[in-house]
Amino acid sequence: MPIVTIDGHPISVEPDTLIIQAADRAGIEIPRFCYHPDLRPEGNCRMCLVHIKGFANLSPACTTPVTDDMVVNTAHQHDQVRQATKGVLEFLLINHPLDCPVCDQAGECSLQDFYLHPDYGLHPSDVDPPEKVRKRKALNLGPIYLDSERCVMCSRCVRFSNEVSGTGELQFVHRGNHVEIEAFEDRALRDPYAGNLADVCPVGALTSRDFRFKRRVWFLRHANSICAGCSTGCNVRIDYAENAIDRVVPRRNPAVNKSWMCDEGRLSYHNLQDLPRLESPLQRTEAGLQPVSWEEAMLLGQEGMRGPYGRVSAVVASAMATNETLWILRQCANSLPTPTEIDFRLQSINPDINAREDHLLRRLDKAPNSRGAMLLGAGAGRGIEAMAQSAEEGKVGVVVILHYPPLVGQDDNARLAAFQRLIRGAAFSVVLTNTVSGWWNGADVVLPVASWSEEEGTFTNFAGITQLTEAALTPPGEARPAWKALRDLLPVGSLSPRLATVEQIFDRGVAVISAFEGLHYATLASREATVYPPEGRKSYGQEGFAGR
Amino acid sequence: MDKKDSQVVDVSVQAMNLGTGVTGMAAGFAVTLKNMVRSVPGRNTVTIQYPEQRKPYSRRFRGVHALTVRPNGQLKCTACFLCATACPAECITIEASAVTDDAIEKVASRYEIDLSRCIFCGFCVDACPEEAIVMTREYDLATHDRMDELQYGISDLTDREEIQAYGAGYRPHMQYPLVESYLPTELPAKPQDDID
Ligand code: SF4
Ligand code: SF4
Ligand code: FES
Numbered sequence: 214m215p216i217v218t219i220d221g222h223p224i225s226v227e228p229d230t231l232i233i234q235a236a237d238r239a240g241i242e243i244p245r246f247c248y249h250p251d252l253r254p255e256g257n258c259r260m261c262l263v264h265i266k267g268f269a270n271l272s273p274a275c276t277t278p279v280t281d282d283m284v285v286n287t288a289h290q291h292d293q294v295r296q297a298t299k300g301v302l303e304f305l306l307i308n309h310p311l312d313c314p315v316c317d318q319a320g321e322c323s324l325q326d327f328y329l330h331p332d333y334g335l336h337p338s339d340v341d342p343p344e345k346v347r348k349r350k351a352l353n354l355g356p357i358y359l360d361s362e363r364c365v366m367c368s369r370c371v372r373f374s375n376e377v378s379g380t381g382e383l384q385f386v387h388r389g390n391h392v393e394i395e396a397f398e399d400r401a402l403r404d405p406y407a408g409n410l411a412d413v414c415p416v417g418a419l420t421s422r423d424f425r426f427k428r429r430v431w432f433l434r435h436a437n438s439i440c441a442g443c444s445t446g447c448n449v450r451i452d453y454a455e456n457a458i459d460r461v462v463p464r465r466n467p468a469v470n471k472s473w474m475c476d477e478g479r480l481s482y483h484n485l486q487d488l489p490r491l492e493s494p495l496q497r498t499e500a501g502l503q504p505v506s507w508e509e510a511m512l513l514g515q516e517g518m519r520g521p522y523g524r525v526s527a528v529v530a531s532a533m534a535t536n537e538t539l540w541i542l543r544q545c546a547n548s549l550p551t552p553t554e555i556d557f558r559l560q561s562i563n564p565d566i567n568a569r570e571d572h573l574l575r576r577l578d579k580a581p582n583s584r585g586a587m588l589l590g591a592g593a594g595r596g597i598e599a600m601a602q603s604a605e606e607g608k609v610g611v612v613v614i615l616h617y618p619p620l621v622g623q624d625d626n627a628r629l630a631a632f633q634r635l636i637r638g639a640a641f642s643v644v645l646t647n648t649v650s651g652w653w654n655g656a657d658v659v660l661p662v663a664s665w666s667e668e669e670g671t672f673t674n675f676a677g678i679t680q681l682t683e684a685a686l687t688p689p690g691e692a693r694p695a696w697k698a699l700r701d702l703l704p705v706g707s708l709s710p711r712l713a714t715v716e717q718i719f720d721r722g723v724a725v726i727s728a729f730e731g732l733h734y735a736t737l738a739s740r741e742a743t744v745y746p747p748e749g750r751k752s753y754g755q756e757g758f759a760g761r
Numbered sequence: 762m763d764k765k766d767s768q769v770v771d772v773s774v775q776a777m778n779l780g781t782g783v784t785g786m787a788a789g790f791a792v793t794l795k796n797m798v799r800s801v802p803g804r805n806t807v808t809i810q811y812p813e814q815r816k817p818y819s820r821r822f823r824g825v826h827a828l829t830v831r832p833n834g835q836l837k838c839t840a841c842f843l844c845a846t847a848c849p850a851e852c853i854t855i856e857a858s859a860v861t862d863d864a865i866e867k868v869a870s871r872y873e874i875d876l877s878r879c880i881f882c883g884f885c886v887d888a889c890p891e892e893a894i895v896m897t898r899e900y901d902l903a904t905h906d907r908m909d910e911l912q913y914g915i916s917d918l919t920d921r922e923e924i925q926a927y928g929a930g931y932r933p934h935m936q937y938p939l940v941e942s943y944l945p946t947e948l949p950a951k952p953q954d955d956i957d
Contacts, residue, residue: 314841314890315867351859351866426857426867429842 215281220290232274232285233261243287244327246415247367248275251471253376258367259301264291271297288332298333308346310362318417320430346390355401356476357410357419361393364418370410378406408479412462423480424460433459436685439672441665442478442621444566444578446674449474451666451685458482475575481620489649491661492690502659514658514702517641524610527600527635530557530591532580533617535670537718538696539589542615545699548707551610556594557586559628566675576675579619585673588728601631604638612639615695616646645695662695663688669715681737822930823883824899826874828918829892837893840869844885844894852878877911883931896931899923
């Protein structure tokens with residue numbers, strides 16, 4: 214393997230690795246605009262120039278592959294590189310509107326960060342045009358806003374729409390100072406992956422309409438999560454503040470979603486925010502369902518689930534639930550005194566977890582954990598329809614239903630109708646759900662549970678990759694994670710030792726099952742997908758606030 | 762401290778303490794006495810009839826905030842949140858919204874300062890790149906209610922009479938004497954006895 218020396222650090226990399234990739238791997242920072250790890254390198258911005266020993270001219274690190282014994286120096290070490298980088302920045306800033314106060318990218322903008330860099334930023338401008346070139350601002354392109362004046366002409370967006378989403382909707386027009394990004398006739402973008410344009414754009418030229426003026430990014434808190442919009446399981450970062458999600462952006466994971474996610478998944482948090490959330494446990498009384506305390510609801514649930522005997526029980530699982538919740542649900546099913554059927558499928562046909570919806574990421578199965586549910590044996594029955602049939606025939610005693618409405622698309626009416634039939638036919642029914650809706654009328658106990666983004670746990674995607682999702686928000690009202698509620702419904706002493714955290718359930722329960730063998734919660738947690746943006750670069754200008 | 766140690770007393774230190782104690786006390790009483798004599802009714806009274814009478818105070822006093830406006834009456838604030846970022850008491854709440862005006866793009870549709878939490882440090886004024894928020898010289902904020910009456914929204918920060926009555930205070934980017942035309946309304950001239 215070639216060994217390249219960058220800024221005095223010897224780095225051993227595979228042949229054909231680009232200098233910028235080698236530097237990224239070693240944690241040496243090279244500024245860049247046009248290079249993106251998941252786009253074809255183009256080398257047009259000249260921000261990444263480095264000095265290679267023996268070469269007369271500086272070379273772009275993003276298009277030059279390493280060779281053995283290459284000696285590279287970056288702006289940190291080399292004066293000529295520093296001068297060149299400074300020059301590129303200065304040119305880019307000549308016509309830049311400097312409107313950071315109204316720009317949503319401020320705080321995560323490459324141009325801003327590089328200008329504040331101690332090595333090549335903070336220079337006074339030697340070019341002072343009498344008038345800046347003005348271009349179009351705040352142009353609404355559907356999911357994206359275009360502000361041409363802020364563009365640094367890196368062409369990442371053009372390459373994204375040509376190479377990745379394949380819609381080819383963006384192109385450069387005009388020449389020289391007047392170059393602009395344009396969508397044909399300014400029509401709204403019809404790319405179902407257009408949201409990624411705001412992420413690839415290193416500056417504020419393309420920003421998200423959904424996030425527009427919502428919050429300055431430095432107020433956001435982050436949680437690494439997994440999109441619950443389909444069985445692909447894209448790695449995402451939930452950006453939230455004041456217990457509300459402000460946006461969801463992709464995290465880079467070359468094995469699953471590269472740096473991308475679809476717009477449906479990106480906006481799926483709105484569906485969650487729009488749900489009328491169930492905030493307190495309910496109990497059936499003469500006057501319909503009435504709020505009760507958790508303790509009462511639990512006592513009632515435990516008592517009801519111990520009898521009536523002599524009939525079969527039905528447990529409905531959900532592929533929206535985490536592996537940990539499903540595992541506890543299995544224990545619940547096992548603990549019932551009668552033979553129990555458990556299933557999350559409507560009929561006894563296995564869901565086609567792999568079926569694609571398009572060429573890129575989306576899959577037809579709109580639940581994030583169907584694979585996990587299958588592996589955990591939560592799809593072992595004859596399907597919910599068949600269980601409902603038995604209930605109508607009066608054969609079912611206890612019914613436990615766990616249900617979350619999907620985050621992409623609508624609730625399946627056939628499924629809800631089957632739930633209703635189950636509840637009507639059962640002698641005793643417990644419902645765990647996160648939403649106020651009509652189908653659970655008639656249930657004996659209804660328990661409010663936390664949704665995606667409100668509880669941690671693991672999902673297993675279509676390909677069998679088990680990934681961790683962190684909690685970002687606190688659940689509304691008295692809602693609790695479903696695994697907690699289910700664990701407390703189990704007869705005392707049936708789980709020993711008492712499982713107090715998701716980690717314990719995973720390590721002592723889930724990981725015992727052969728499909729999950731060798732996995733540890735702690736290593737899932739530390740196996741961090743790379744975050745994009747800001748992709749391995751530190752933000753400058755933050756020190757002032759951090760030290761406050 | 763050990764009990765034994767505490768019994769060891771250095772006499773010279775004690776004498777010194779006594780000396781400074783006495784002189785310090787004497788100096789204090791001298792001030793008291795002087796003012797007592799001075800404020801014999803009819804002579805040069807130090808006490809004033811507040812609130813009818815007021816003392817002169819600094820031109821750069823950091824009092825209640827005011828939001829400045831553009832010539833067309835629109836708020837100057839573009840909701841960049843730098844003031845809210847700088848605020849150590851976290852008492853500034855802003856909501857931004859878009860305007861169709863291309864040159865401005867973004868305005869504050871809600872701007873609220875919780876004066877019950879504000880420590881009047883003036884960091885928000887320092888942080889503002891556009892002098893959209895300044896401080897007035899208004900200081901008497903007593904209310905009957907600790908919460909609601911001390912939440913100042915956009916109209917409180919632009920339209921209240923007190924803003925004109927007290928005039929502009931802390932505005933680090935402006936030259937003194939002040940050009941006050943940015944404030945919401947034309948300000949009356951202030952008495953000349955102010956200390957700069
Ligand atoms: S709009 Fe953004 S991504 Fe596209 S060329 Fe300009 S700076 Fe690059
Ligand atoms: S492709 Fe699926 S997992 Fe990925 S973002 Fe879209 S809905 Fe979410
Ligand atoms: S990042 Fe290398 S030329 Fe743009």
